[in-house]
Amino acid sequence: MTTALNTILKARSVAIIGASNDPSKRGNQAIRKLHADGYEGAIYPINPKASEILGFKTYTSVLHVDADIDLALICTPAKSLPDILDQCGTKNIPGAVVLAAGFTEAEPDGQAIAEATLQAAQKNNVRVIGPNTNGLFNLHNKMNLVGVQDVEPGNIGICSQSGNMMLALATEAKRRGGLGFSSYVGVGNQLDLNLADYLQYFGDDDDTKAPVFYVEGFQEGRAFLDTCRKVTQKKPVIIYKSGRTEAGQVAASSHTGSLASSFALTRGLLRQAGATVVEQSDKILSIAEGLSKLPVPKGGRVAILADGGGHATVTVDALVDAGVELAELSSETIAKLRQLLPVAASLTNPVDVAGGTDEDPSVCADCADVILADNNVDILMIIGMYGGFAARFNPALLGNELDTSQRISELSSKYGKPLLVQSVYAALRTKPIELLKDAGVPVFIWPEPAVRCTSELIAYANARSRNAASPLVMPDGPVAEGKYILAKITQESRAAFYEHEAKDLLAAYGVNVPGQFLARTEDDLAKVVEVLGNGPMAMKIVSHDILHKSDAGGVMLKISGEGAMRSAYREILANARAYNPDAHVHGVLVAPMAQSGVEIIIGVVHDPMFGPVMMFGLGGIFVEVLKDVAFRALPMSQADAREMIEEIQSSNILDGVRGGVPVDKTSLEDLMMKVSQLALAHPEIKEIDLNPVIVRNDGYDVVDARMILNSKGD
Amino acid sequence: MTTALNTILKARSVAIIGASNDPSKRGNQAIRKLHADGYEGAIYPINPKASEILGFKTYTSVLHVDADIDLALICTPAKSLPDILDQCGTKNIPGAVVLAAGFTEAEPDGQAIAEATLQAAQKNNVRVIGPNTNGLFNLHNKMNLVGVQDVEPGNIGICSQSGNMMLALATEAKRRGGLGFSSYVGVGNQLDLNLADYLQYFGDDDDTKAPVFYVEGFQEGRAFLDTCRKVTQKKPVIIYKSGRTEAGQVAASSHTGSLASSFALTRGLLRQAGATVVEQSDKILSIAEGLSKLPVPKGGRVAILADGGGHATVTVDALVDAGVELAELSSETIAKLRQLLPVAASLTNPVDVAGGTDEDPSVCADCADVILADNNVDILMIIGMYGGFAARFNPALLGNELDTSQRISELSSKYGKPLLVQSVYAALRTKPIELLKDAGVPVFIWPEPAVRCTSELIAYANARSRNAASPLVMPDGPVAEGKYILAKITQESRAAFYEHEAKDLLAAYGVNVPGQFLARTEDDLAKVVEVLGNGPMAMKIVSHDILHKSDAGGVMLKISGEGAMRSAYREILANARAYNPDAHVHGVLVAPMAQSGVEIIIGVVHDPMFGPVMMFGLGGIFVEVLKDVAFRALPMSQADAREMIEEIQSSNILDGVRGGVPVDKTSLEDLMMKVSQLALAHPEIKEIDLNPVIVRNDGYDVVDARMILNSKGD
Numbered sequence A, B: 001m002t003t004a005l006n007t008i009l010k011a012r013s014v015a016i017i018g019a020s021n022d023p024s025k026r027g028n029q030a031i032r033k034l035h036a037d038g039y040e041g042a043i044y045p046i047n048p049k050a051s052e053i054l055g056f057k058t059y060t061s062v063l064h065v066d067a068d069i070d071l072a073l074i075c076t077p078a079k080s081l082p083d084i085l086d087q088c089g090t091k092n093i094p095g096a097v098v099l100a101a102g103f104t105e106a107e108p109d110g111q112a113i114a115e116a117t118l119q120a121a122q123k124n125n126v127r128v129i130g131p132n133t134n135g136l137f138n139l140h141n142k143m144n145l146v147g148v149q150d151v152e153p154g155n156i157g158i159c160s161q162s163g164n165m166m167l168a169l170a171t172e173a174k175r176r177g178g179l180g181f182s183s184y185v186g187v188g189n190q191l192d193l194n195l196a197d198y199l200q201y202f203g204d205d206d207d208t209k210a211p212v213f214y215v216e217g218f219q220e221g222r223a224f225l226d227t228c229r230k231v232t233q234k235k236p237v238i239i240y241k242s243g244r245t246e247a248g249q250v251a252a253s254s255h256t257g258s259l260a261s262s263f264a265l266t267r268g269l270l271r272q273a274g275a276t277v278v279e280q281s282d283k284i285l286s287i288a289e290g291l292s293k294l295p296v297p298k299g300g301r302v303a304i305l306a307d308g309g310g311h312a313t314v315t316v317d318a319l320v321d322a323g324v325e326l327a328e329l330s331s332e333t334i335a336k337l338r339q340l341l342p343v344a345a346s347l348t349n350p351v352d353v354a355g356g357t358d359e360d361p362s363v364c365a366d367c368a369d370v371i372l373a374d375n376n377v378d379i380l381m382i383i384g385m386y387g388g389f390a391a392r393f394n395p396a397l398l399g400n401e402l403d404t405s406q407r408i409s410e411l412s413s414k415y416g417k418p419l420l421v422q423s424v425y426a427a428l429r430t431k432p433i434e435l436l437k438d439a440g441v442p443v444f445i446w447p448e449p450a451v452r453c454t455s456e457l458i459a460y461a462n463a464r465s466r467n468a469a470s471p472l473v474m475p476d477g478p479v480a481e482g483k484y485i486l487a488k489i490t491q492e493s494r495a496a497f498y499e500h501e502a503k504d505l506l507a508a509y510g511v512n513v514p515g516q517f518l519a520r521t522e523d524d525l526a527k528v529v530e531v532l533g534n535g536p537m538a539m540k541i542v543s544h545d546i547l548h549k550s551d552a553g554g555v556m557l558k559i560s561g562e563g564a565m566r567s568a569y570r571e572i573l574a575n576a577r578a579y580n581p582d583a584h585v586h587g588v589l590v591a592p593m594a595q596s597g598v599e600i601i602i603g604v605v606h607d608p609m610f611g612p613v614m615m616f617g618l619g620g621i622f623v624e625v626l627k628d629v630a631f632r633a634l635p636m637s638q639a640d641a642r643e644m645i646e647e648i649q650s651s652n653i654l655d656g657v658r659g660g661v662p663v664d665k666t667s668l669e670d671l672m673m674k675v676s677q678l679a680l681a682h683p684e685i686k687e688i689d690l691n692p693v694i695v696r697n698d699g700y701d702v703v704d705a706r707m708i709l710n711s712k713g714d
Helices: A002-009 A026-036 A078-090 A110-124 A163-176 A195-204 A221-231 A246-256 A263-272 A281-293 A309-321 A331-340 A362-372 A395-415 A424-428 A431-438 A447-469 A480-491 A499-508 A524-532 A562-579 A638-647 A651-655 A665-681 B002-009 B026-036 B078-090 B110-124 B163-176 B195-204 B221-231 B246-256 B263-272 B281-293 B309-321 B331-340 B362-373 B395-415 B424-428 B431-438 B447-469 B480-491 B499-508 B524-532 B562-579 B638-647 B651-655 B665-681
Strands: A013-017 A042-046 A071-074 A095-098 A127-129 A136-138 A153-160 A181-186 A210-215 A238-241 A276-278 A301-306 A379-384 A419-423 A517-519 A537-542 A555-559 A587-592 A598-607 A611-618 A629-633 A685-696 A699-702 A705-709 B013-017 B042-046 B071-074 B095-098 B127-129 B136-138 B153-160 B181-186 B210-215 B238-241 B276-278 B301-306 B379-384 B419-423 B517-519 B537-542 B555-559 B587-592 B598-607 B611-618 B629-633 B685-696 B699-702 B705-709
Touching: A002 A095, A002 A127, A002 A136, A002 A195, A013 A026, A026 A042, A026 A071, A071 A078, A078 A095, A078 A110, A110 A127, A153 A163, A153 A195, A153 A281, A163 A181, A163 A210, A163 A281, A163 B309, A163 B424, A181 A195, A195 A210, A195 A221, A210 A281, A221 A263, A238 A263, A238 A281, A246 B309, A263 A276, A263 A629, A276 A281, A276 A447, A281 A447, A281 B447, A301 A309, A301 A362, A309 A379, A309 A447, A309 B163, A309 B246, A331 A362, A362 A379, A362 A395, A379 A447, A395 A419, A395 A431, A419 A424, A419 A431, A419 A447, A424 A431, A424 B163, A447 A638, A447 B281, A480 A499, A480 A705, A499 A537, A499 A665, A499 A705, A517 A524, A524 A562, A524 A587, A537 A562, A555 A562, A562 A587, A598 A665, A611 A638, A611 A665, A629 A638, A638 A651, A638 A665, A665 A685, A665 A699, B002 B095, B002 B127, B002 B136, B002 B195, B013 B026, B026 B042, B026 B071, B071 B078, B078 B095, B078 B110, B110 B127, B153 B163, B153 B195, B153 B281, B163 B181, B163 B210, B163 B281, B181 B195, B195 B210, B195 B221, B210 B281, B221 B263, B238 B263, B238 B281, B263 B276, B263 B629, B276 B281, B276 B447, B281 B447, B301 B309, B301 B362, B309 B379, B309 B447, B331 B362, B362 B379, B362 B395, B379 B447, B395 B419, B395 B431, B419 B424, B419 B431, B419 B447, B424 B431, B447 B638, B480 B499, B480 B705, B499 B537, B499 B665, B499 B705, B517 B524, B524 B562, B524 B587, B537 B562, B555 B562, B562 B587, B598 B665, B611 B638, B611 B665, B629 B638, B638 B651, B638 B665, B665 B685, B665 B699
Parallel strands: A013 A042, A013 A071, A071 A095, A095 A127, A153 A181, A153 A210, A210 A238, A238 A276, A301 A379, A379 A419, B013 B042, B013 B071, B071 B095, B095 B127, B153 B181, B153 B210, B210 B238, B238 B276, B301 B379, B379 B419
Antiparallel strands: A136 A181, A517 A587, A537 A555, A537 A587, A598 A611, A598 A685, A611 A629, A685 A699, A685 A705, B136 B181, B517 B587, B537 B555, B537 B587, B598 B611, B598 B685, B611 B629, B685 B699, B685 B705
């Protein structure tokens, strides 16, 4: 498959099936564009009626071409596809781009045509891009089958479910200058090849430094995550996922027919896999510019070399907002800067040259060199007015300024550290600015895009090392006690676990659950006191006919002493009978009251797109009202568990607030990893819900646990 | 003052003090630029040594000019200022722009020179802009004293504490096209004229439709708020406040020497005054473009007319994120659209033309006309690909497309409703796009800036009507009981109120405080039972030597019955003695336990920049950890109180969660307004803290209240 896409995008020969002499048709435009761009491969127009199109000899079908064909661009209608793919198969053409729409349920016979087309493709071993795509290009192969004008070759890849979004990125790149593209694939309906396949291609493609994905809906979510985890070890992957909101999903779904998992979940999983998730489309290109041009930093400490206080202040505010650390310059660096700059200059980070470069711009390169040499600095941002010295002060400075740009552009590779420039003069595209851009330095007009770029670069560096250093913890398989508990529930044809069963299963995977005793008769309470002590106890009804235990009066808390427990037992049973006279009551679960601490929730669900996913959050209003939760796909790494704990917005509550002590995060991580083991060992459990777990500075108590099996026949 | 600035910015004659023949000097550049731009007023270079500069006759001093001078641009060093201002005063020059730096504490003799300069200015009745400014321009007066190139006249005003920021806006406007500026003032150190004065000018200036303020620090915060409230009734005011973060404040402060109030507070107060607060500098111009060009909408329901699903989805996501309502099109509108568009089109909002405009772009204007005519629609966004029909499909469509642009540009005024365009082709500045822009339609390359513009426009419309409809509630003056309580505390030379005094004062302003009884002896508890009943009670030590009552064991809760109250009384006193044997104990305050509800906090502080400010938030972690609070300047309106309640992120907790009932927001508003009355009637109280108040569905309980007087001599 990788090989097929590689052949397709680097095709040395293209057949245009449905080639046309009408200049408004794609079957004409594609040939024109290939020719105009100097495509070096062979072009075979297929048209049974014309003898020549745009000077190229035509063929009745691909079967009449007496040479190998790497790629077919199929411009004919949907219903023609099965026959054409048969011919392509006979001819051993590895791939076909299908432009036609008409393959979805919404269209007449769409579903049937789609099935026949897919069968023909598989039978003939022809991989299909589309249908309903505007095509693809590989500018390094001079092969532009979309026909879009004015795209420059470069190292940003695009894979998009919206042709307009590719066009938007291309026109914006042209407006900015200094940016270009490697390949583009219009994904279309993903009838055969899907987003994971394309990601694999861009990951392997040496011409692509940073692939950008515009995604409306995944087809093989888990395969995409797995590929993404591998690719991001080599290069950054930038993803915009549209349909973040419910209304947006409706709009996207009417467009591509695919329904999405919740955005928060998707974002968490993509970041876990190392991807750079961009939430606003107008930020995609800035981030791609930085990530495609800059080396991966070794740390996250940023220094600013500024000309003018206004933009430096804006930059510092934006860096702090983004959680980026400001570098502390060494005393040697400060001493060297003092030699270079006027007395009024600020020599600590942000460094302000205070006019010290106005008469000799090369001082800017001198300062940048000094700052980048500092071991306390991982990234340098040159901020403010660079590139306008000649324009602003004196045209005679231009030579100096161009030399300075050249020197600045060499510093990043000299030190192996990222260097970015923000300048007011970028809007005017002055010569010193253009030199910087052409030499591979990202240049921004405003501080905020430069900061976003910087913070995403740091996040990518962190994610890459995290995934390299902390492997996914795979399951050991089900333990005997686990199999026994599951078998018992299945035997009783239940889907829901009793609370004590869920806790027993947790214990079987090493989770530390509080002592518990299922009292089946009032006299059992004597044994409770013997085994668990005098309390205070929490007592809860156990009945799979009573889901909402509290509503049924089935929960009593803080009960101390055997006598009180006996009367609580009677009261709970009476309440249950009053609530539902037909309920089958299994007993009353007695457990010591949890000590006070912070309530958290750990859940596992099976997402239809991405498979098993863990959710973590603080209990109560934090989950229910503030929706402050983190998601990770399972299996996950120990580092993933740690990041989930740090990722939630209310994370500092776990560090101890209002005089409280910090909770024991190590045991919390350990708990999450054990729940992960359990969930992976028993994929037949469709939902796990530990809610709440009370976490303290010396461990945790699982106060309540619910689990539900997959219903057979669901 | 307004008159002075009006004369200054519309000056019919300018003296350049320190005029020079050196082209690198401001005293030369200013004359060159005035001449080049065709300034129609008189230019008087002042230079005692040269006889002619750039063809203009020079004068030894302004006193030698035999005509009125409206404005002096002073290019000479700081120490020359007092004498020069004396001369300006003698000549009756109403205003002077002072470029020189050297007036701050950080500079040698700076403070002394600043004082002498200010005295000279005031004595001579010369208003000073700056010092340490790069100047000002009024392009409608062809008077550009900054010398910045390539700024086009238009209707955006700029007032900035950073010259670079003006330059950034100007270069970005040039890059975009279709945008221009009225006047610019570089604020500098605000020695005399300050931001409030400039806002007044821009408010009165008919050439300015939307003033933009880049602010590092206010000098007269309250005056600015008052002016802003008035100006925003006429036009939007756009403010970027830099130094949002602590590190940013340090950077800004080293730059301008002004320290800032917290950003959250400043933002709350500016929005209360009707301002549009922008938090990212790269968004300023987009928002200014929309707000300066578009009519104020009558409601907030947005319709989308899209060409291509990708950008429509992005737009819907961004609108929902921004809390904007999507319009529901009437059935008549849908029926009319069905006549205009192909079968595949989506006729509900977002409307997707599905290629229905490709062959005849005028259909886009037809659809826009139909949608804007719908009474359910307040704002229309045309999204996607408009302006590229000729470029993309067929050059012969250009005429049709230009006519269509013309028609689209007329729709906004036809219906009095805002219309915005986002198009991929805006990046290429095609002719139909340029026509739209020149005709006053805001056009954006990406959906997000268009959405921000839309949401800020709606927010401005809402703030304007809120401030028009809901007047500030002014204080009635102190009530007798209030004066009595204050007098007693002052007499005892205390700063801190006892809790019962604070509650008594609240009661004096109509706040409903729970019954309370200050027990001074154990036997008083018999009276407590008589007056307040058997409890359960909260009992708290009253001693101004014990601030942390709980730590001292001075608080006991849920005490019922006289016997228990007596023993609690003894225990509290014993604890207090153990905690601090020297503490003077005033008694033990007994009050019924509050019923359960939602904890909130209401505070009033006197901000050094903005005066009395109310803070509102939910209690506990919401304030302490999540910093989720709202601020308003006092006096405030009833609508302000309501908005504070809605503005906090955790506001939906007040609507009832986890089975709870909604709290009584009307009584909460009423409480806030009464606390406002109290604070305004007694400005000598520097801090008021009601923490917590427990709010229920039938009222509230003020559980604890602290107040502190201004210490004399502080």
